[in-house]
Amino acid sequence: MEIELEVKRAQKGEKQSFAKLIRHYQVHLYRIAYAILKNDSDCADAIQETILNAYQSIHQLKQPNYFKTWLIRILINQCNKMLHQNKKMIPFEKLQEPSYAPKEYKEVELKELVNHLDPNHRLVITLYYFEDLSLEQIANLLNLPEGTIKSRLYKARSILSEWLSVSKERVMRCE
Known part of the structure; x- marks a missing residue:
């Protein structure tokens, strides 16, 4: 898959191109989200929000060849936001570790x-x-x-x- 070409198509509004990009990077997104959040449910939420944010702002991406790092940056920000929101809550499992x-x-x-x-x-x-x-x-x-x-x-x-x-x-x- 030609990433830059798909990014340009997605920027022009082609939903299928954006979906291809997300499918291409889905394993990467999960691995990074899990490294930060360590919870499958939270990872799914963070990835979902990341995809929504990326879809809404893909036209702002100036250099298509930086799509992966741009997407990862959105994900990291979302994960950090979730960590900050959940900071006061301590999961039961953590009490036992x-x-x-x-x-x-x-x-x-x-x-x-x-x-x-x-x-x-x-x-x-x-x-x-x-x-x-x-x-x-x-x-x-x-x-x-x-x-x-x-x-x-x-x-x-x-x-x-x-x-x-x-x-x-x-x-x-x-x-």
Whole structure:
């Protein structure tokens, strides 16, 4: 699919082109929303609002080749808005979670571990490794200096490395 061509068509009002774009990026949207919100229901709400906002304002997008980052920016803003609105509510499940790191596991999947990182580290890891965005793109999306993104990536990698080494030790003790 030629993304820029579909974006231009969508900007001219072709609903099918916009739908193709959303279908093309739906997995990306979910992965990013889940990295921030960690709740399927909230992810669905955030994605729905993102799609509506993007559809209503697609004519404002000046450079079609930036559609993906533009869409992700709308999603991140929507997720942050939802987090801010839900800040006062603590889900029952969270009351039972003593820490971000999983307690017992024998086989570790990296994506599972990433979901246990704090939100800032989880988002940067997701955007960099799973969405293949550059450090510069992530910095622009999050309105942060590139150095901050680098340090968050470094910290997240360190945490993941530590968890993986702890996991390996536990597996060796169980064998």
